[in-house]
Amino acid sequence: MKIWAKRAPKMACAAATCSVAVVVLSACGIGGGDDNGVAGAARQFAAAMERQDAGGAAGFTTAPGQAGEALTQTLQAMNAEHVDVNVVKPVEYSDGTASFSLKTTWRWAKDRTFVTTSSGTARHLSTGWKLTWEPSIIYPGLPYGGQLREIRTDATPAPTVRSQSGKTFMYLQPVNEIILDPNRTKDVNQSARALARTLAPIAPLVTTQVISEKLAQSQGKPITAVTLRDPDMEVMTSDPGTVPGVTVRKAGMLVMADRRLSSPLEPGLTNYWQAIRDATAGWQVQMVGPGIKPRKLAGDQGPAGPSVDTTIDQNLQLTLGDAAVEVGQPATIMALDAGSGAILGMAQNSYAVERGINADSVHPVGSTLNPVLGEVDRTATANQESNDAIMDRLGLGVQFTVPGASAPTADQPGVTTVDFRPGDLNASMMNMGALGVALARSSMGQMSSVPPFVIKGAPTNIVGGKLGELDAATTAPILQAMATTAKTGDASDLTGAPGLRALVGTNGPQGPGWFLGLQGGKVLVIYCEGDKSGTAALQVAQKYFRIR
Incomplete structure (x- = not known):
């Protein structure tokens, strides 16, 4: 054929x-x-x-x-x-x-x-x-x-978070997530013990108990026991990846440039930084396969986003951190510039971290603001206006969302709330800071209140009322009462703080306790919890004034 x-x-x-x-x-x-x-x-x-x-x-x-x-x-x-x-x-x-x-x-x-x-x-x-x-x-x-796969691409270089001096405060760094999956080990308790032993040289606080508690809360899902930087991995004497059920996943994370620093502002700053990364992210379609290098088939990537300029003073942040660890109970401390309302730093000890306290957490103020509330009542009667309007102008009756400081959570969507009822006032450190700035500005002849902020050029959102003009007839008696508290009252034992004006108080024997101080062009807000929390707040304040 x-x-x-x-x-x-x-x-x-x-x-x-x-x-x-x-x-x-x-x-x-x-x-x-x-x-x-x-x-x-x-x-x-x-x-x-x-x-x-x-x-x-x-x-x-x-x-x-x-x-x-x-x-x-x-x-x-x-x-x-x-x-x-x-x-x-x-x-x-x-x-x-x-x-x-x-x-x-x-x-x-x-x-x-x-x-x-x-x-x-x-x-x-x-x-x-x-x-x-x-x-x-x-x-x-x-x-x-x-x-084929579609992936997100990020522009380089990645933005950094910078302090008020322009130095790098936070930056993107490769990290290692140590993940324990209880479904991939025959004996999860033994794996938890083995992992804790492996991590001990670099992360001694990640104990067997800590890992077990995370596993209990995860209800059978994998947990991240700890996240370590590359240099940390070199310190360990054994590979955590050899523990049954444990994997080491490479990732990138925004971390402190100075490893001595930590702050409850980190989540808010990270959220803001991530928003910039998301807005400038690109995309790419790749062909991948065994033994071949990923091949780009399509995609687009724009320029890198701007770095984040903040008002944070790195040296002061370190001082705040040292002050917060002075007491063995939850303590959080924040400093603001008295003239502008710029947040200069915020720190807390490990007890406060465990409690989840942040800039937006709302707490009873107890007797702390009695001098303020008394003058608010007097002014409202004299001027025939509502208490609420005066509280708003002092920064106590409004709700703040501060970019870089307000971190949304499941039960609180990133907004500071104030619940004002006679004899029962709940406020946050952000509201107390705004009050301190308003009083400090009035003492300098700047008769208007301003919102706190931490990212330069990112305005704070204010709802629930308005800040505005301050009345010296209201603020002067409050400032005088604060001076008396510092000289002969509850804050009179503090040393190294010339010209201090302060409000000190608690919500009963079990707290919480507060300290609001104006000194050296700064506003200092301290919040403590637990037994004798008012005394604890004063201890933290004294440590701050001693080492700053």
Whole structure:
């Protein structure tokens, strides 16, 4: 047969070729409109892909198992909002095979799209037409075991968080998340003990008990026992990854440039920094596979975002941290610039960290503000206006959202709230700071209140009332009472604080206790909890004045 074909006249050969062409074109027409033909199988495959139903699409291939796994990996890694798949030129041949093309459009938010054209073949089996499984159906040249993926890209260099002097306060650094998955170890208690022993040289506070408590709270889900920087990993004498159930995951984290520093402002600053990263993030579609370098297929990346300029004084932040650890009960301390309301720093001890106290936490003030409330009542009566309006102008009756300081939580959406009822006033450190700034400004002849802030150029949102003009008839008696408290009252034992004016008080024997001081062009707010918390607040204040 082969010999005859070679010796056939050229005209006969041409005629045969023409005849085959007619048959193919005719079959293409039939297949294009016949759901039982290759076009129908290809359209059902495409419809399943549009539903992102990997198993359903795989059922129309010659290898459902392999196809299902590969399609699942790509669909999950692409994570598209919509997938549009069009079948192009399905052609059936007389030998029971066929060919087709697919035009696939992947769509994401912000009008991001990626369009591919792939080709494939099909066979007519006893069960009907099936698409011959090849990874190239997904994308031309995709290897077995490979996938397409859509990833986020971040511009470089990453923004930093800078102190008031322009020095780097926080920056992005590679870190190692030490993760324990209770479902990947036969004896979770033994793994917890082994992990604690491994971490002891660098993280002695991450004890077996701490790890066990995290596991109990996670209800069977993996926990991050600790996050360590690369130099920390070198200190350990054994690899935590060898502990059953433990994995070490590389990540990036915004960390303090000075490892001696920590602050409850970190979550808020990180949230603000992350918002800049998110706004400047790009995207990329890659082809990845075993033994090959990820290949960029599409994407876009804009310029890096600006660094975050803050009002934080790094030296003062260190001083605040040293003062906070003076007492063995929850203590938090914040300093503000008396003229502008700029937050200069905020620190707390480990007991306050465990309690989850932050700038927005609202607490009873007890007797602390009695001199203030007395003058508010007197002024309201004399001027025939509401107590609330005066409280607002003093910074006590309004709600603040301070970018870089207010960190949203599950039970408090990043807003400082004040609940004012006679004899029962709840306030936050942010409100107490605003009050201190208002009083300090009035003593300097600046008769208006201003909101606290920590990021330069990022205004504080104020709701629930208005700040505004201050009345010397209200503020002068309060300032005099504060001077008396510092000279002959509860704060008179404090030393090293010339010109101090202070408010001191508690909400009963179990606290909480407060200290609000004006001294040296700064406003100092201290909040303590527990037994004798008023005394504890004074101890923290004394440590601050001694070491600043």
